[in-house]
Amino acid sequence: MPAAAWADSRRVGVWLTNSPSPLYYEPTRIDRAVAELAAAGFNTLYPNVWSRGATFHRSRWAPMEPALAKANPGFDPICRMTQAAHRRGLKVIPWFESGLMEPAEAVLANSSRMTGASSALASRPSRRRMMNWFMDKLAWCSQK
Numbered sequence: 001m002p003a004a005a006w007a008d009s010r011r012v013g014v015w016l017t018n019s020p021s022p023l024y025y026e027p028t029r030i031d032r033a034v035a036e037l038a039a040a041g042f043n044t045l046y047p048n049v050w051s052r053g054a055t056f057h058r059s060r061w062a063p064m065e066p067a068l069a070k071a072n073p074g075f076d077p078i079c080r081m082t083q084a085a086h087r088r089g090l091k092v093i094p095w096f097e098s099g100l101m102e103p104a105e106a107v108l109a110n111s112s113r114m115t116g117a118s119s120a121l122a123s124r125p126s127r128r129r130m131m132n133w134f135m136d137k138l139a140w141c142s143q144k
Contacts, residue, residue, distance in 0.1 A: 013044035015095055016081070017051075018065070024056050024077040025068060034084040045085050046095040049078055 014037060018024045023033055037045065049056055054065040057078035063069070068077065082092045 011044050011091075012042050013046055013093070014042050015046045015048070017048040017095075018056060018068075019051065024065075025071050027075065027077075027080055030077060030080050031084050034081060034088060034090070038085075038088040038090055042090065044091045044093060045081065046093050047078055047081050049094045050096050 016023060016033070023029050034045070047056070050062075051065060053062065055062050056065055056068060057076050058064065068075070078094070085092050
């Protein structure tokens with residue numbers, strides 16, 4: 001059975017991460033990766049949206065991953081990946097690892113460093129609230 005026909009009949013997904021890959025740091029890498037994955041028969045992407053207390057997208061709840069913010073401050077790789085995937089008919093399901101390697105100095109782990117709305121999140125952590133925000137973000141990216 002050809003890869004495309006097989007992919008149409010079931011979920012064929014791949015987890016995408018920043019470590020040790022430079023994928024998230026350049027728009028052209030994301031576009032090329034999504035095109036190659038679609039051509040290979042994948043129909044679902046699971047991008048990592050959280051690592052070591054930072055996000056890979058713009059967030060009012062947590063800081064963006066420092067190397068990404070430094071390399072390309074206006075770039076939102078999760079939004080770019082979502083748009084590229086949806087143009088090719090791929091689903092995007094965010095991969096949120098809820099703090100299994102959360103460093104003590106991470107903003108979300110240290111409520112004394114948070115201000116405003118973010119401090120409310122630290123004092124009452126809500127993974128469901130974060131996941132709802134990610135899903136809203138993906139819907140917003142899809143509409144752009």
